[in-house]
Amino acid sequence: MENVVNMDFLEEIVSYFKRSPSSIIAMLQEIQEKYRYLPKEIFPFLSKSTGLSEARIYSLATFYENFSLEPKGKNIIKVCDGTACHVRKSLPILERLKAKLKLEPGAVTTKDLAFTVEVVACLGACGLSPVITLNGKAYPAMTPDKATELLESLIEVKGE
Amino acid sequence: MKGYMTIDNIPVEIHDERNILELIRKIGIELPTFCYYSELSIHGACRMCLVENEKGGLEAACSEPPRVGHKVWTNTARLRKYRKNILELLLSNHNRDCTVCNKSGECRLQDLALKFGIKNIRYLNTAYTPEPDESSASVSIDRSKCILCGDCIRVCNEIQNVGAIDFAFRGSQMKVATAFGVPMASSPCVGCGQCAAVCPTGAISVKNSLEAVWSDLLDKNTDVTVQIAPAVRVAIGKRMGFEEGQNALGLIVAALKRMGFVKVFDTTLGADMTVEEESKEFLKFVEKTHSLPLFTSCCPAWINYAEKRYPELMGNISTCKSPMQMFGALVKQYYKNNGKRHVHVAVMPCTAKKYEAVRPEFTCDGVPIVDHVLSTQELIRMIEQSGYQFNKLEPEAVDNPFGIVTGAGVIFGVSGGVTEAVLRTLTEDSSNATLLQTAMAGERGMEGLKELQVEYKGKTLSIAVVSGLGNVGRLLEDILSGKKVFDFVEVMACPGGCVCGAGQPYVPLSVKEIRGKGLYAIDKLMSYKRSSDNPLIEDIFSGILKGREHELLHVSYDSQEESTE
Numbered sequence: 077m078e079n080v081v082n083m084d085f086l087e088e089i090v091s092y093f094k095r096s097p098s099s100i101i102a103m104l105q106e107i108q109e110k111y112r113y114l115p116k117e118i119f120p121f122l123s124k125s126t127g128l129s130e131a132r133i134y135s136l137a138t139f140y141e142n143f144s145l146e147p148k149g150k151n152i153i154k155v156c157d158g159t160a161c162h163v164r165k166s167l168p169i170l171e172r173l174k175a176k177l178k179l180e181p182g183a184v185t186t187k188d189l190a191f192t193v194e195v196v197a198c199l200g201a202c203g204l205s206p207v208i209t210l211n212g213k214a215y216p217a218m219t220p221d222k223a224t225e226l227l228e229s230l231i232e233v234k235g236e
Numbered sequence: 237m238k239g240y241m242t243i244d245n246i247p248v249e250i251h252d253e254r255n256i257l258e259l260i261r262k263i264g265i266e267l268p269t270f271c272y273y274s275e276l277s278i279h280g281a282c283r284m285c286l287v288e289n290e291k292g293g294l295e296a297a298c299s300e301p302p303r304v305g306h307k308v309w310t311n312t313a314r315l316r317k318y319r320k321n322i323l324e325l326l327l328s329n330h331n332r333d334c335t336v337c338n339k340s341g342e343c344r345l346q347d348l349a350l351k352f353g354i355k356n357i358r359y360l361n362t363a364y365t366p367e368p369d370e371s372s373a374s375v376s377i378d379r380s381k382c383i384l385c386g387d388c389i390r391v392c393n394e395i396q397n398v399g400a401i402d403f404a405f406r407g408s409q410m411k412v413a414t415a416f417g418v419p420m421a422s423s424p425c426v427g428c429g430q431c432a433a434v435c436p437t438g439a440i441s442v443k444n445s446l447e448a449v450w451s452d453l454l455d456k457n458t459d460v461t462v463q464i465a466p467a468v469r470v471a472i473g474k475r476m477g478f479e480e481g482q483n484a485l486g487l488i489v490a491a492l493k494r495m496g497f498v499k500v501f502d503t504t505l506g507a508d509m510t511v512e513e514e515s516k517e518f519l520k521f522v523e524k525t526h527s528l529p530l531f532t533s534c535c536p537a538w539i540n541y542a543e544k545r546y547p548e549l550m551g552n553i554s555t556c557k558s559p560m561q562m563f564g565a566l567v568k569q570y571y572k573n574n575g576k577r578h579v580h581v582a583v584m585p586c587t588a589k590k591y592e593a594v595r596p597e598f599t600c601d602g603v604p605i606v607d608h609v610l611s612t613q614e615l616i617r618m619i620e621q622s623g624y625q626f627n628k629l630e631p632e633a634v635d636n637p638f639g640i641v642t643g644a645g646v647i648f649g650v651s652g653g654v655t656e657a658v659l660r661t662l663t664e665d666s667s668n669a670t671l672l673q674t675a676m677a678g679e680r681g682m683e684g685l686k687e688l689q690v691e692y693k694g695k696t697l698s699i700a701v702v703s704g705l706g707n708v709g710r711l712l713e714d715i716l717s718g719k720k721v722f723d724f725v726e727v728m729a730c731p732g733g734c735v736c737g738a739g740q741p742y743v744p745l746s747v748k749e750i751r752g753k754g755l756y757a758i759d760k761l762m763s764y765k766r767s768s769d770n771p772l773i774e775d776i777f778s779g780i781l782k783g784r785e786h787e788l789l790h791v792s793y794d795s796q797e798e799s800t801e
């Protein structure tokens with residue numbers, strides 16, 4: 077799976093952070109930034125470079141909600157389920173998105189890696205509730221129907 | 237002395253204790269703990285060590301430095317209540333199948349629950365369904381018994397520098413896991429068992445072969461022979477009712493014979509054979525120019541570590557089999573044409589030996605050289621199961637034709653012993669003065685790294701004796717970077733050597749030293765001190781092994797690929 081990760085890129089990251097074990101989280105963030113997840117193949121390399129065990133890096137990667145060990149979709153939708161959004165019915169929006177994208181129970185990413193749907197605790201935009209973000213852009217006062225429209229507006233949902 | 241602090245109204249002198257807990261234990265109070273080991277970093281997770289101060293505040297004694305004038309109490313109404321509550325909480329999500337647990341009787345959770353009189357657990361039982369990982373030949377892991385104290389993780393990282401396991405996930409999902417949750421056998425784990433030794437519960441335990449041994453032993457059509465490693469004899473005393481470090485070999489032999497082992501042997505002869513072969517190899521080695529040293533090969537956890545971490549060094553590891561395997565090969569040869577099924581058992585201080593025994597490299601004529609490996613703890617269990625009153629047995633001698641061993645072989649069980657044994661052979665002199673000089677060269681003692689220089693036939697030999705894989709890792713980096721140069725390096729994966737192996741009953745490092753001293757005391761009483769003086773060596777090499785020394789006593793680990801899985 078050498079082709080999944082670019083070794084030059086990894087080398088650049090670890091040397092930028094001087095191979096320091098205390099910078100491991102920053103390294104993981106950079107890598108996730110590029111690949112949208114943490115590919116398994118980076119672990120032996122990071123372990124060798126920093127001297128941290130793979131188990132320790134795995135420990136960090138599973139501790140922080142923000143890191144993902146699963147490949148993420150090209151489009152990332154975050155559905156806020158903080159208190160304000162929750163009481164203004166965020167869950168039906170989530171259900172609609174999952175149904176439209178045919179996500180299996182428990183799955184967050186579509187099989188074709190086009191979409192990832194995540195639930196987040198609070199986006200800090202309670203005034204806009206219920207709110208979702210698509211690739212970082214916020215969509216306020218959502219309803220399930222508006223969510224369907226949003227999906228349909230993206231060409232990637234071909235065949236739906 | 238730096239001043240006093242007060243513990244339970246008793247003034248106590250502060251010297252250089254790292255924390256209040258050490259001070260409390262110093263005055264003879266056994267404060268309960270789950271996550272504290274003096275050799276490991278402080279985690280402060282279990283909260284069992286709480287003490288109450290003057291202001292009614294609670295402090296974790298393991299995490300607070302002693303302070304002059306400070307006053308604490310260790311057993312107040314509040315503390316009792318909290319400790320009981322902690323135990324209840326731990327038990328609420330704990331698999332409580334104590335009676336069928338490997339660690340039953342040695343589990344600290346079980347012990348403290350009993351001592352604190354926990355009769356009723358008020359919380360809902362949320363224990364995980366047991367899904368033990370049995371993939372490793374050395375240890376089993378069962379998450380349903382884990383209390384998340386982190387002791388295993390810290391020993392594996394800090395002392396052994398392996399880092400096979402760590403906490404993964406968080407909150408209620410937190411667990412001890414390998415990277416990506418792969419089975420232990422496919423992880424960097426080297427099977428040293430140190431995690432099982434410190435785990436206070438049955439969550440990590442040493443693999444058990446008792447049933448397999450009993451079934452062969454009680455089979456009328458099978459002859460079962462057994463060998464006993466040097467370190468075992470000085471470690472079972474305490475549990476069996478006498479002093480730690482006392483030589484219990486005679487009683488062990490008596491017990492094993494009664495159980496039905498047809499012959500009981502001493503691995504020490506295997507160690508003598510190893511000394512002979514290794515000395516020859518070393519003499520050839522020093523003649524050649526070498527930038528890297530010759531490493532010893534008797535510790536199987538070290539072999540695993542080198543294979544997984546430093547494959548480039550495999551070529552510099554002695555080709556000698558471990559004493560267990562050399563001796564096993566000899567016994568298997570001896571019983572070959574006996575007409576009856578023959579099974580050979582080894583009693584070892586070591587958990588990695590369990591893996592060594594199943595490696596494909598260690599077969600002879602298609603059968604494993606050693607069929608079962610029992611840990612010292614399993615031996616104790618076996619004696620208990622037989623119902624013999626251990627100290628009422630009459631001590632017996634090991635069997636012929638392999639009954640003569642030397643002091644050099646015995647000290648293999650302690651860090652520095654292999655080196656001293658090889659030096660004794662090289663000096664070709666058994667006078668007391670020379671022996672004493674060899675003993676003082678610097679290889680003895682419990683330090684993790686000992687460096688010595690020895691004059692040999694006009695040459696200065698640089699030798700390192702290293703134990704504990706963390707120390708080994710650091711030394712190897714220095715060797716590979718050229719910072720340090722040696723001719724010979726003795727490596728033991730367990731800190732202090734085999735006497736401190738994870739198959740032995742667990743004791744703190746200070747007590748392990750007593751076991752080491754026990755081996756040196758046995759050495760003193762031996763008529764033969766040098767392996768080459770052992771009259772059996774000549775017999776064996778010119779008899780049963782003749783022409784097959786290389787095949788039977790040496791090994792090449794080139795089948796690494798298939799063996800790592």
Ligand code: SF4
Binds near residue numbers: 388
């Ligand atoms: S057996 Fe040794 S190497 Fe394996 S996990 Fe336990 S401490 Fe680590």
Ligand code: SF4
Binds near residue numbers: 385412
């Ligand atoms: S496996 Fe044992 S030592 Fe490790 S965290 Fe769990 S209870 Fe503690």
Ligand code: FES
Binds near residue numbers: 270272280297
């Ligand atoms: S021993 Fe102090 S918190 Fe565990």
